[in-house]
Amino acid sequence: MLPMSLLQEIDLFNEITMMNMTAKKNEIDDSRKKQKLNKIAVFTSGGDAPGMNAAIRAVTRAAIANKLKVTGIRRGYQGMIEGDFIPLKASDVSGILQLGGTMLKTARSDEFRTSQGREKAYQQLRNADIDAVVVIGGDGSFTGALVMSQEYGIPFVGIPATIDNDMYGTDYTIGYETALNTVVEAVDKIRDTARSHGRIFFVEVMGREAGLLALNSGIACGAEVILIPESKEQHEELKKFLKKGYKRKETSGIIIVAEGDEAGGAMKIAEDVRKEHPDLDVRVSILGHIQRGGSPTAKDRVNATRMGVAAIDALLDDQNSIMIGLANAKIVAVPFNKAVKLNHSIDTDLLEIQRLMNF
Ligand code: F6P
Numbered sequence: 001m002l003p004m005s006l007l008q009e010i011d012l013f014n015e016i017t018m019m020n021m022t023a024k025k026n027e028i029d030d031s032r033k034k035q036k037l038n039k040i041a042v043f044t045s046g047g048d049a050p051g052m053n054a055a056i057r058a059v060t061r062a063a064i065a066n067k068l069k070v071t072g073i074r075r076g077y078q079g080m081i082e083g084d085f086i087p088l089k090a091s092d093v094s095g096i097l098q099l100g101g102t103m104l105k106t107a108r109s110d111e112f113r114t115s116q117g118r119e120k121a122y123q124q125l126r127n128a129d130i131d132a133v134v135v136i137g138g139d140g141s142f143t144g145a146l147v148m149s150q151e152y153g154i155p156f157v158g159i160p161a162t163i164d165n166d167m168y169g170t171d172y173t174i175g176y177e178t179a180l181n182t183v184v185e186a187v188d189k190i191r192d193t194a195r196s197h198g199r200i201f202f203v204e205v206m207g208r209e210a211g212l213l214a215l216n217s218g219i220a221c222g223a224e225v226i227l228i229p230e231s232k233e234q235h236e237e238l239k240k241f242l243k244k245g246y247k248r249k250e251t252s253g254i255i256i257v258a259e260g261d262e263a264g265g266a267m268k269i270a271e272d273v274r275k276e277h278p279d280l281d282v283r284v285s286i287l288g289h290i291q292r293g294g295s296p297t298a299k300d301r302v303n304a305t306r307m308g309v310a311a312i313d314a315l316l317d318d319q320n321s322i323m324i325g326l327a328n329a330k331i332v333a334v335p336f337n338k339a340v341k342l343n344h345s346i347d348t349d350l351l352e353i354q355r356l357m358n359f
Pocket of ligand 1: 047138162163164206207208209259292
């Protein structure tokens with residue numbers, strides 16, 4: 001049986017609203033123009049992801065097109081606490097659409113986890129006359145936004161950006177597609193040398209708690225085995241492969257390992273395999289932060305732009321504590337408390353497909 005589609009889940013929750021996010025300047029009705037909103041802030045938080053700049057650009061330009069002032073907060077929540085703010089005009093976000101990283105920089109802030117830290121952040125927002133905030137990041141960033149919104153009543157809207165693609169309620173997060181292509185390009189190259197030497201490569205990809213990047217890159221590269229935190233059964237597949245599927249010097253193997261796999265990462269797994277199969281020629285390659293960099297793909301740029309415009313539209317519609325998502329290619333709004341508390345499930349069909357390709 002096919003797993004329940006995301007859209008069906010969304011219907012069940014009924015709190016997630018399909019939104020028409022065209023945000024055409026001319027169509028904004030006059031009553032909404034007399035909004036309470038005057039100035040918004042935008043910032044990036046957590047691990048950077050390709051396409052964050054495209055989202056900053058879209059938020060800034062959509063806001064200005066709607067007669068809002070825009071402030072950029074540098075260095076995530078830490079910059080909010082310290083008042084590291086810069087005004088953003090439409091021209092300030094020129095030439096960044098195609099750039100990886102984030103022009104606003106990013107951080108993971110321990111101070112923001114304390115109530116004193118959040119109070120300082122609130123005072124800084126107040127002093128700068130900021131009425132609402134767009135946060136571009138992952139679940140940690142949205143948890144912070146939810147808490148701050150509950151404590152101080154500041155409206156926050158989130159745009160999901162993480163190469164892990166692990167947010168509940170959205171099929172897609174900004175940066176995932178670019179990272180996926182980076183992994184595929186790297187593994188294709190590793191395959192060349194693996195095949196030439198008849199070696200088994202354990203390739204570790206990012207994803208501390210999520211295996212989606214590993215799973216899809218593994219399928220795209222024809223990996224013999226894929227190890228992800230969400231499925232222990234895959235270790236049996238590895239055993240089978242090592243036992244009969246691999247004949248030294250005659251063939252090669254690519255095992256994709258998500259960094260969060262419970263067996264302890266590619267190094268540890270490779271060590272164990274070497275002990276058990278001393279005849280095999282085993283190598284490890286950890287792709288690391290190369291996966292977070294680079295120019296965003298066209299899809300990441302387009303979706304970041306759509307989501308940025310949708311975030312401004314949501315704020316103009318008086319929405320608060322929601323994440324903009326994409327479900328079945330349509331823009332949706334997902335309450336923060338669902339987006340951060342529920343897990344993004346892995347499509348187990350993909351594991352089945354991968355096994356079928358290597359039966
Ligand atoms: O959340 C994105 C991510 O790249 C994960 O895949 C990874 O586990 C983590 O960030 C690494 O974070 P840092 O760069 O802070 O070590």
